[in-house]
Amino acid sequence: MIGAGVAVLLGGIAYANIAFKRTEGVTVNTEAIQKRNLEAIVSASGKIQPKRFVNISADTVGRITELRVNEGDRVKTGQFLIEIDPRNLRSAVTRTEASLQAARSQVSQLTASIESARASLKLAQDNFTRQQQLWKGGLTTREQLERAENELKVRQADLRAQEQQIETQRLRIQQEQATLETDRYNLSKVRIESPINGIVTRRNIEIGEMVMIGTMNNAGTVLLTIADMSVIEAEVEVDETDIPTLQLGQKAKITIDAIPEKSFTGRVTEIGNSPIQSGTGQATSSAQATNFKVVVQLDTEIGDVRPGFTCTAEITTATRADVIALPIQATTVREMVVNEKGEIVREPSTTEGRRPRPGGVQAQELKPGQTRKELEGVFVVRDGKALFVPVTTGIAGEKFFEALSGVKEGDSVIVGPFSSVRELGDGALVKVEQAAATRRP
Numbered sequence: 001m002i003g004a005g006v007a008v009l010l011g012g013i014a015y016a017n018i019a020f021k022r023t024e025g026v027t028v029n030t031e032a033i034q035k036r037n038l039e040a041i042v043s044a045s046g047k048i049q050p051k052r053f054v055n056i057s058a059d060t061v062g063r064i065t066e067l068r069v070n071e072g073d074r075v076k077t078g079q080f081l082i083e084i085d086p087r088n089l090r091s092a093v094t095r096t097e098a099s100l101q102a103a104r105s106q107v108s109q110l111t112a113s114i115e116s117a118r119a120s121l122k123l124a125q126d127n128f129t130r131q132q133q134l135w136k137g138g139l140t141t142r143e144q145l146e147r148a149e150n151e152l153k154v155r156q157a158d159l160r161a162q163e164q165q166i167e168t169q170r171l172r173i174q175q176e177q178a179t180l181e182t183d184r185y186n187l188s189k190v191r192i193e194s195p196i197n198g199i200v201t202r203r204n205i206e207i208g209e210m211v212m213i214g215t216m217n218n219a220g221t222v223l224l225t226i227a228d229m230s231v232i233e234a235e236v237e238v239d240e241t242d243i244p245t246l247q248l249g250q251k252a253k254i255t256i257d258a259i260p261e262k263s264f265t266g267r268v269t270e271i272g273n274s275p276i277q278s279g280t281g282q283a284t285s286s287a288q289a290t291n292f293k294v295v296v297q298l299d300t301e302i303g304d305v306r307p308g309f310t311c312t313a314e315i316t317t318a319t320r321a322d323v324i325a326l327p328i329q330a331t332t333v334r335e336m337v338v339n340e341k342g343e344i345v346r347e348p349s350t351t352e353g354r355r356p357r358p359g360g361v362q363a364q365e366l367k368p369g370q371t372r373k374e375l376e377g378v379f380v381v382r383d384g385k386a387l388f389v390p391v392t393t394g395i396a397g398e399k400f401f402e403a404l405s406g407v408k409e410g411d412s413v414i415v416g417p418f419s420s421v422r423e424l425g426d427g428a429l430v431k432v433e434q435a436a437a438t439r440r441p
Contacts, residue, residue, distance in 0.1 A: 026420050060190060246317060
């Protein structure tokens with residue numbers, strides 16, 4: 001009886017061990033691979049800016065005497081905005097007008113003098129002709145003839161001088177007219193009008209303040225900034241690793257932090273060729289991320305937007321329709337042994353359970369033609385074991401990779417837990433706890 005009991009006990013223990021070994025394995029979650037529509041998206045943040053804006057500066061020095069706009073006001077082309085004290089420039093215009101009038105009056109006087117000089121010249125010519133005739137008849141003296149000739153030369157010289165004076169005065173009139181035009185133009189600068197339709201987004205001055213004009217070493221006073229918000233852009237900073245995937249014309253979705261309940265569409269219109277520089281004007285150091293400016297022009301006008309609003313742009317760089325989609329969390333990297341054809345060399349079936357040797361034959365000595373190589377792949381559940389399968393991926397969507405090779409629709413891949421995926425070895429026993437249920441988009 002005792003021997004029979006011991007035999008039964010030993011048989012029970014053996015059965016329990018076999019049953020335990022059959023159920024032993026790493027607990028994992030799996031997901032069945034499906035075909036999906038994928039979009040590769042580059043996300044970047046930045047600021048909303050108008051496509052066209054104008055910084056209005058002063059063209060003349062003076063004190064602000066009139067100011068008709070405030071920040072946020074909408075203005076139209078030609079609308080009066082600011083006036084700078086015009087008294088000095090107006091006095092210059094009046095002074096030049098008076099000088100021009102005096103020059104014109106002097107021309108009138110010179111014109112009358114020329115007429116008198118021409119009459120005197122005519123008398124001198126007649127007298128000289130008469131003296132010549134009398135000299136031929138012996139009726140006058142040589143002294144009278146020479147006196148008449150000299151008088152004629154004096155009158156000719158006097159007429160030439162008068163004509164030169166009037167020509168000089170006419171040139172002076174032209175100069176005064178040019179000066180008057182300059183003075184009137186300078187006077188017009190005191191009245192500043194809007195060059196575009198838009199919104200006053202910045203006002204840096206108040207009535208009574210002095211404004212300065214710009215010089216080579218000193219920027220002038222920016223009085224107002226007017227932005228044309230009919231066409232707005234999102235200027236975002238994109239990491240250098242994403243720049244090669246961007247192209248002009250790609251679609252984008254823009255969300256604005258100040259308008260959280262809406263999103264807007266746009267297209268890429270500019271991709272920077274040089275990295276964004278730091279605030280000091282120097283290129284970013286190697287320790288800092290290298291970003292490039294990308295401009296996305298929005299398709300529609302937004303009434304409530306203001307320049308400088310923070311925004312996020314999601315740029316669609318590629319799309320794939322009805323392709324094998326691999327969950328991103330299923331992908332991992334393993335160092336495997338491959339032969340000269342690039343095929344994985346696996347050790348004989350293992351039942352070591354929870355933590356088999358990673359890479360199978362890696363712990364063994366390599367045979368001729370075999371090498372160790374890091375491969376990207378997934379673990380596919382087959383016959384209760386995790387089989388590492390190398391994969392080639394295409395574009396990356398938000399949650400899925402495009403699988404170009406290695407897996408097929410319906411394969412059950414291990415997606416978690418993360419610690420289990422990280423520690424799994426090729427051929428490890430697994431126990432599927434639950435299957436992830438994901439719907440096809």
